[in-house]
Amino acid sequence: MHDAPSTAELVEAVKRFIDDTASPQLTGHAAFHARVASNVLATILRELEQRPHAEQEEKARLLALLNAEPDTPLDTLNRDLCERIRKGDMDLSTTGLLEHLKTTTIAQLSVDQPRYSGLALALQSRG
Amino acid sequence: MLSRGKSLARPFFPAIVAKMGSTEQITTALEAWAKTKFGSNAVVQGLKRLSGGASQETWAFETANDERKHPLILRRAPGGKEAARSSEAIGLAMEADLLSHAAKAGVPVPPVLGVFEAGSDLGQAFIMDRIHGETLGRKILRDEEFAQARPLLASQCGDALARIHSIPTEALPTLPVSDGLSQLAKYETIYRSFDLPRPVFELAMSWLKANAPEPLPVVLIHGDFRLGNLMVSEQGLTSVLDWELAHLGDPREDIAWLCVNSWRFGQSEKRVGGFGDLPELLKAYAEAGGAQFSPRDIDWWEMLGSLKWGIMCMIMYQAYRSGADPSVERAAIGRRVSETEIDLVNLLEGVRSHA
Numbered sequence: 001m002h003d004a005p006s007t008a009e010l011v012e013a014v015k016r017f018i019d020d021t022a023s024p025q026l027t028g029h030a031a032f033h034a035r036v037a038s039n040v041l042a043t044i045l046r047e048l049e050q051r052p053h054a055e056q057e058e059k060a061r062l063l064a065l066l067n068a069e070p071d072t073p074l075d076t077l078n079r080d081l082c083e084r085i086r087k088g089d090m091d092l093s094t095t096g097l098l099e100h101l102k103t104t105t106i107a108q109l110s111v112d113q114p115r116y117s118g119l120a121l122a123l124q125s126r127g
Numbered sequence: 128m129l130s131r132g133k134s135l136a137r138p139f140f141p142a143i144v145a146k147m148g149s150t151e152q153i154t155t156a157l158e159a160w161a162k163t164k165f166g167s168n169a170v171v172q173g174l175k176r177l178s179g180g181a182s183q184e185t186w187a188f189e190t191a192n193d194e195r196k197h198p199l200i201l202r203r204a205p206g207g208k209e210a211a212r213s214s215e216a217i218g219l220a221m222e223a224d225l226l227s228h229a230a231k232a233g234v235p236v237p238p239v240l241g242v243f244e245a246g247s248d249l250g251q252a253f254i255m256d257r258i259h260g261e262t263l264g265r266k267i268l269r270d271e272e273f274a275q276a277r278p279l280l281a282s283q284c285g286d287a288l289a290r291i292h293s294i295p296t297e298a299l300p301t302l303p304v305s306d307g308l309s310q311l312a313k314y315e316t317i318y319r320s321f322d323l324p325r326p327v328f329e330l331a332m333s334w335l336k337a338n339a340p341e342p343l344p345v346v347l348i349h350g351d352f353r354l355g356n357l358m359v360s361e362q363g364l365t366s367v368l369d370w371e372l373a374h375l376g377d378p379r380e381d382i383a384w385l386c387v388n389s390w391r392f393g394q395s396e397k398r399v400g401g402f403g404d405l406p407e408l409l410k411a412y413a414e415a416g417g418a419q420f421s422p423r424d425i426d427w428w429e430m431l432g433s434l435k436w437g438i439m440c441m442i443m444y445q446a447y448r449s450g451a452d453p454s455v456e457r458a459a460i461g462r463r464v465s466e467t468e469i470d471l472v473n474l475l476e477g478v479r480s481h482a
Contacts, residue, residue, distance in 0.1 A: 037455045043462060078324050085329040092334055092479050098472070101327050105468045112462040117395040118388055118469040125476065 008048050015041040046111045054107035061100045102126070149206070150174060153186065156248035157201065160241055161190040168192045183219065183371070187257060200237065203252035204245070216371045220244070221300050223253040225347075225370045228299060232290045235366050258366040264354035264392045268401050272361060279363035281403025284352075284385060285411030287367055292346040292378045293416050299347060304375040306342045307431055311335055314438045321441055321448075327468040331434050334475060340427055343418070345375040352381045353390040354400045378418060382408065383428030388470045389436050398422075423481070430474045437467030 005013070015038055023034045055074060062077040063070060066084070084090045090097050102122060109119045154174050161169040174188040177200075186201040204219055217225075220242060229236045237255040245251040267273050305313075315332055318325070350372030358366035384390075386398050386405065394401030399408050405422045413419050444461030446452040 033455055036459050040455060040459050040462075043459075078326060081326045082324040082329045085326060085333055088333065091337075092330065092475060092482075097330070098475055098479065101330065102472045102476070105327060105465060105472050108465040109469050112465045116466045116469065117391065117393045118466060118473060121395055121473055122469050125473070 058104050165192050198257035200255050200257045219251050222370045232294045234287050234290045260358035260360040260365045267359045276363040277402045281399045281407040282411035283364040285408035286415045289412045289415035289417030294347045302375050318438050331471045343377050346378050348376040379428045383425045384432050386429050387432040433467045433470045440464045
């Protein structure tokens with residue numbers, strides 16, 4: 001399949017249209033939603049760049065943490081993790097659990113809301 | 128065919144009529160009230176809708192007679208009717224009642240000037256004074272105009288909370304009762320109904336269950352005491368607004384909700400609302416007759432608060448997911464859940480280091 005323009009280029013083009021052409025002509029509620037839409041496209045651009053690598057790392061950590069079969073899908077691993085925490089098999093004292101969750105959440109927030117104050121705090125405490 | 132046509136028409140007509148008539152009808156009803164209150168020459172002017180809240184309408188207007196103008200706020204059930212409300216929200220008449228109790232206890236609140244029953248020309252509604260001030264969190268935390276106010280706010284909030292919590296509950300109308308663990312159970316049920324596994328939420332919930340503090344005797348809880356619902360002027364706190372989520376519960380809930388990082392608007396280092404320090408708030412709270420709490424007493428409740436806000440974001444995203452509200456805003460809010468996840472991770476790290 002073609003990749004020119006790439007997914008990122010197409011998203012960038014739409015974002016530029018919203019920011020430079022559409023938004024200045026909008027007021028009130030529509031202007032607010034246009035700003036949200038532009039932010040969503042920025043999220044998509046970060047996600048295109050970061051998700052593949054972040055998920056690969058997340059999966060590697062989960063496989064080790066849960067001692068699971070290497071071909072287990074990520075969603076299954078996370079459901080399994082939730083189940084074990086819920087049952088009390090894993091908790092705050094489990095070696096590596098909170099560290100894994102912190103790394104995963106930092107990666108998630110770097111896509112979702114990279115300027116959120118809690119992210120800066122988490123990165124700072126990590127040193 | 129006839130019955131089909133009728134059923135199609137039914138939802139449209141009342142909506143159109145309500146839209147056409149509402150501003151005019153409200154002005155007429157307000158004017159009738161204003162004449163009894165401020166004299167026969169009183170007129171109503173500048174009626175303007177301020178917010179389109181799902182459970183309540185808020186309107187600004189003023190009355191004027193020969194001597195003076197009086198800026199006022201009308202809080203009104205949508206279309207004047209008690210419509211589908213959030214299950215937690217109390218009614219308008221009760222909200223007006225609580226404002227009067229709060230005023231007597233010395234809480235800064237707008238004086239209520241009139242209360243209207245369903246079936247009146249205004250429908251279910253109340254009128255209160257329009258207080259001067261700002262409610263936008265970012266402005267309060269950053270604008271030069273509030274530079275003098277910011278250092279006063281932690282103490283003022285502590286004082287106001289102690290006064291709210293001191294109101295004798297026997298004198299109050301019947302309110303919902305909810306303590307920390309029952310709120311946790313309620314939000315857990317909602318979270319599980321979405322079938323969207325969030326390991327951070329699981330860890331926070333299991334920690335909260337294992338470490339729940341002994342419940343305290345229930346007091347009147349404002350239920351949404353945070354930046355956004357606090358009116359602030361150059362002199363500091365002028366009004367505690369939005370009593371819709373009031374209930375009976377644990378006093379630490381209100382104190383902690385003000386500390387949740389989501390309401391610090393980027394000023395994380397100031398635990399109280401992004402403007403103040405918790406020991407200062409707690410000192411003023413105790414001096415105004417509240418219980419003696421230490422900052423550590425608030426930790427559990429702050430974690431519950433972050434979890435609740437995270438699940439509320441999921442609820443808002445669910446409106447998109449279910450097709451009920453296809454707006455980009457409802458879709459996007461689903462990507463704010465991770466803000467509360469990082470706050471929970473930071474809080475869990477904190478409690479682990481104390482353990």
